[in-house]
Amino acid sequence: MNINHPSFGKIDKNRVIFFDTTLRDGEQSPGFSMNLDEKLRMARILTELGVDVIEAGFPVASTGDFESVYRIAELIKDSVICSLARSGGKNDIEKAGEALKPAKRKRIHNFISTSPLHMKYKLRMEPETVLEIIADGNKKARQFTDDVQWSAEDGSRTDPDFLCRCVEVAIKNGATTINIPDTVGYSTPEDMRRIFKDLLERVPGADQVIFSCHNHNDLGLGVANTIASLQGGARQVECTINGIGERAGNAALEEITMILRTRHDEFPYDNRIISKKLLNASRTLSTITGFDVQPNKAIVGRNAFAHESGIHQDGMLKNAETYEIMTPESVGWNRSSFVLGKHSGRAAFRDKLKSLGYDEFSDEKLNEAFQRFKTLADQKKTVYDDDISALVDDEVRDHEFIRFIDMSIKSGIRASEVLLTLEVDKQNKKVEFTGNSGSVDAAFNAIRKIFPHPEATLSLFSIGAVTQGTDAQAKTTVRLEENGKTVDGQGTDVDTVVSAVKAYVHALNKLLTKRQRQKPENVS
């Protein structure tokens, strides 16, 4: 390869040009249209990310598309700005040239289908006509710029001999980049490797141009095919942020970048992408389009650096390389996250308690709190930090004379029937109480029935949610007063009435502790 490229000059044999088509093919995703301001904002993000070529639009498509290419060409000076055009379109190339007028570095990308299926049914053209259009299109594009790209639409399903002829004609007539798209995402990595290798070996002048790949994701192979294309000899990758694009999308820029970084020994291809900016690019695009990436999306998905299972969290705490092949910081995240849930273990739970400021925990206390955490995690989809604090605060209690064991409630419009079991002095006691002032009142009366304490009065009762959602924990505070002594009890539970009963029992235990301090031998 001995290329003196019109936009990039002498190119090292392992240098890969990143061609981003988020604003053209990406915008072809149903529902992903962007207005002018949004395109300008995204173009700025792409150039700051280090993208070499920004495909800004298809000017003949609409006045809006023309204007966005024009305005991006005015604004962006650190990337080549590219405009799409049909090779045989009536006015396409002229419009593309006009829209690129303000660009410091500009490229016209002309294309025409070359597969038998597309030529016969879509274009209704003979192969010889297509060859003439390729010659004319590239010649015309060269009148506007020296940086001309030609694409063989549906190139991967094109007869190899005919593809060689098309590429030769494009090169002879001025194309400096030759793109072979896998337009319908049909190919495998082996196909793509072979196609580029074949063209490089067979087409005269192939060593004077840059070969480019553009892989769609219909079989989920967009990125794998891109890496294989590089192995076959392509040195430009066409891609989009978050992999958006026609149908199942295009190869994702962030994934290609991180494969080339993480496995550089096997794929020693260099590029200008600043990986720390990947997350910001992804998030900006999601905000603009209104479509979030799926949580498990590589690199930029919410779960890409989140760990929930105990064995993984334990490994991560010992050495992050056990479960992460790249650092979250390298792609723009602040840190990995540990999500505490039903699959978590003690190591992560202890670490979380420490980060929440609870470091004075005996192993016994930690185990007790951990069991309560597991019970809670079985009931709740997400256990938030506030849930854990509430649960631990609940655990750090005075001596328990009375313990909540179980409760069931039948609630109607008029009557609430509560069946409550408490442990009192190590013995389970069960009562039933029916009242007509609601479930909480019936439950408190049931407590009084099991453990009478007529001198104490309830002076405060308040309930709130610890976190969000209908499965949030309720946090209740109960205040009891007796002979000038005041105690507050707290209880938390996903069930509001259970949280109220726990709070009442907590307050009662505090009251009993106070009584005991005064008369140690007399509990009740």
Ligand SMILES: CC(=O)SCCNC(=O)CCNC(=O)[C@H](O)C(C)(C)COP(=O)(O)OP(=O)(O)OC[C@H]1O[C@@H](n2cnc3c(N)ncnc32)[C@H](O)[C@@H]1OP(=O)(O)O
């Ligand atoms: C694989 C890709 O992603 S290619 C890019 C796809 N993107 C788009 O199509 C988005 C923008 N497109 C548009 O706005 C419109 O389709 C336009 C303005 C380009 C054309 O609109 P219309 O003139 O109404 O044509 P329409 O879209 O119905 O059909 C496309 C025509 O282009 C022809 N055509 C397709 N590719 C080429 C080509 N490379 N060279 C010449 N003609 C072509 C088709 O054969 C068809 O011609 P016909 O009307 O004589 O049958």
Ligand SMILES: CC(C)C(=O)C(=O)O
């Ligand atoms: C215009 C070409 C490059 C294209 O988008 C495709 O073939 O998918």
